[in-house]
Amino acid sequence: xCNINKHSNDFSVNSWSxxxxxxLADFFDAHWDKYIKSPxxxxxxxxxxxxxxxxxxRTAKLGIEKxxxxxxxxxxxxxxxxxxxxxxxxxxxxTMDWAEKLKYRMFxxxxxxxxxxxxxxxxxxxxxxxxLLLNIFMPIAAEVFKEWMxxxxxxxxxxxxxxxxxxxxxxxxxxxxxxxxxxGININSNRLEEIKGEYVDYKFLQKKFMIKFEDKLIELFxxxxxxxxxxxxxxxxxFIKQINKKNxxxxxxxxxxxxxxxxxxxxxxSKRACLSEYxxxxxxxxxxxxxxxxxxxxxxxxxxxxxxxxxxxxxxxxRLLQHVPFNRFKIVRYYGxxxxxxxxxxxxxxxxDQNKEGDEITDSINEDVNEYxxxxxxxxxxNKEKKYLYTIFINKKNxxxxxxxxxxxxxxxxxxxxxx
Numbered sequence: 001x002c003n004i005n006k007h008s009n010d011f012s013v014n015s016w017s018x019x020x021x022x023x024l025a026d027f028f029d030a031h032w033d034k035y036i037k038s039p040x041x042x043x044x045x046x047x048x049x050x051x052x053x054x055x056x057x058r059t060a061k062l063g064i065e066k067x068x069x070x071x072x073x074x075x076x077x078x079x080x081x082x083x084x085x086x087x088x089x090x091x092x093x094x095t096m097d098w099a100e101k102l103k104y105r106m107f108x109x110x111x112x113x114x115x116x117x118x119x120x121x122x123x124x125x126x127x128x129x130x131x132l133l134l135n136i137f138m139p140i141a142a143e144v145f146k147e148w149m150x151x152x153x154x155x156x157x158x159x160x161x162x163x164x165x166x167x168x169x170x171x172x173x174x175x176x177x178x179x180x181x182x183x184g185i186n187i188n189s190n191r192l193e194e195i196k197g198e199y200v201d202y203k204f205l206q207k208k209f210m211i212k213f214e215d216k217l218i219e220l221f222x223x224x225x226x227x228x229x230x231x232x233x234x235x236x237x238x239f240i241k242q243i244n245k246k247n248x249x250x251x252x253x254x255x256x257x258x259x260x261x262x263x264x265x266x267x268x269x270s271k272r273a274c275l276s277e278y279x280x281x282x283x284x285x286x287x288x289x290x291x292x293x294x295x296x297x298x299x300x301x302x303x304x305x306x307x308x309x310x311x312x313x314x315x316x317x318x319r320l321l322q323h324v325p326f327n328r329f330k331i332v333r334y335y336g337x338x339x340x341x342x343x344x345x346x347x348x349x350x351x352x353d354q355n356k357e358g359d360e361i362t363d364s365i366n367e368d369v370n371e372y373x374x375x376x377x378x379x380x381x382x383n384k385e386k387k388y389l390y391t392i393f394i395n396k397k398n399x400x401x402x403x404x405x406x407x408x409x410x411x412x413x414x415x416x417x418x419x420x
Contacts, residue, residue, distance in 0.1 A: 022280040024088060027288050028055050031313040040318045047321040053084035060394045067386035069379035076376040076386065085331075086324050088273045099263050105338070107158055108350040109194050110182045110255040111262045116141045116209055117175035117249035121242070126174060128227045131326045132220070134174070138163055140212045141176045142335035144205060149184060155193055157184035158338035163331045166274040166323045168292035169309055175249075179262060182255045184337060185348065192348040198255055203247075210248045214240050274323045281308055288316050 028051055036043065056062055062080035069075075081090045118126070118137060126133045142159045149157050160179040167173030183194035220226040221236055230236040256262045275290060282289045288311055293304035311319065325331055337344050377386050 022283050023277055024275070024280070025055050025057065027283050027313065027316075031286060032317070035313055035317050040314060041322075043321070044324070044326075046327055047324045050084055050086040050321070050324045053082035054087050057082035057084070057087050057090060060392065064392045066389040066392070067377050068389050069382050069384065069386045071382040071384065072379065074379055074381065074386075075389075078376050086273050088275065088277045091273045092276070102160070103263055103350060105344065106262070106350050107181045107184065107192060107337070107344070107348055109184075109192065110257055112180050112182050112198075112255050113253040113265050114145070114178045114180050115175055115249070115251040116144070116178070117173070117251075118213070119243045119246070119248060120173070121239075123172050123174070125226075125228065127172070131329050132225070132227075133217075134163060134165075134329070136216050136220075137174070137213065138176055138333055139335070140216065141178060141209065142333075144209045144212065145178070145180055146336055148200075148205060148208070149195075150187070153183075153193070153195060154188060155184040155186050155195075157181045157336045158342075158344075159335040160338055161333045161335060163333075164274070168295070170274060170319050170323065172322060179265065181337075185344075190345075198252075200252065202250060202252075206247050206250045209250060210244065214244075275320060282310075286313050287311065288313065 032051055032055070058079040058081055060079070062082065065078045065080070067076050067078070081087070081093075083090050083094075085091050085094070122133075138161050142161055145159065146157065149155050158181040162177045163174075164177060165172060165174050182198075183192065185191070186193050217226070217240070218233075218236065221228065221230070221233065228236070230239065256265065279290045279292070280288065281291055289308050291306050291308055294307050295304045297305045299305055334340060336342070378384075379386050
């Protein structure tokens with residue numbers, strides 16, 4: 001459930017103080033029907049579904065639940081959400097809930113944020129094969145560190161892996177964010193061990209990542225599972241040699257403590273949609289603009305300079321929607337001891353009750369996205385939970401339909417204010 005939005009004010013009782021200035025739904029409402037008449041690229045069914053979901057999210061079309069305080073008679077309403085993982089608001093809430101639960105299944109160790117990126121020369125091949133190459137990229141990225149830690153330290157780590165196909169400008173940029181426990185359970189002693197120090201042999205790991213992916217690429221070619229434009233294996237190998245002229249990108253950040261830093265990173269780099277609505281700076285006519293960080297240009301403090309990109313809807317829609325996940329494709333995966341089938345002894349898990357900072361996790365994530373959600377089911381005046389009344393749906397004839405008869409409450413204020 002989410003609360004009221006800009007295009008739902010026909011049924012407003014209480015407004016939401018955290019309302020955003022610009023919404024994707026408004027831009028889609030204005031131009032999507034025109035765009036689909038002559039789209040710049042093929043629109044997948046997942047993209048249609050995502051757009052339709054965003055357009056009706058938190059509107060009367062999905063239903064309105066009404067709640068009342070039995071003491072003061074105050075009525076609030078909550079608009080149903082679309083729950084589509086590409087919807088900016090729904091994916092944000094899902095991420096916050098997921099990140100909060102995740103801390104209970106993580107090692108009581110430092111973790112590192114690691115990013116592995118595929119060369120842009122592979123983009124055409126990736127798009128041609130859709131989720132085939134993405135499905136091999138994620139486990140390979142995790143295997144690089146699992147094998148390295150096992151060989152060097154004799155430990156099995158926990159890894160949370162999140163696939164992104166977009167860059168700051170929402171161009172096609174395939175990379176994986178991983179939260180890797182900087183240590184793990186020793187395979188011989190079954191003890192939890194932390195890796196001392198942060199030094200790693202970058203070139204070794206880069207080369208290991210590159211070779212593993214290319215070996216799998218060649219294997220797919222030989223098994224005729226790969227869609228391609230190469231006439232023979234020699235041309236494929238020549239293509240691989242060409243992309244190997246530059247090192248494949250591997251980025252490791254400093255080790256972070258649980259919970260504040262790690263959970264904040266998980267909140268940023270996980271299930272959320274690729275464009276946060278807080279980054280939208282303007283919607284004017286047929287153009288939309290959003291802010292992005294230019295990492296090639298930095299200020300005197302070494303931080304990326306924030307710039308603004310303006311796009312016509314004919315360019316914006318295909319650029320954004322190319323990142324809608326494929327059907328049943330998991331963009332978040334777990335490896336090592338964080339895999340679903342693995343069992344971690346309780347004594348090795350992080351216990352947030354022993355850390356005073358634990359209660360600050362959600363707030364710190366909220367501050368990152370500048371969003372605060374009030375619980376509309378709770379009456380702040382009477383300090384008690386409101387009671388559910390009924391749900392309203394709007395049918396195709398634009399008629400209100402109540403799915404539950406209103407419950408008469410023995411409260412004079414309520415009867416006079418609402419029933420009468």
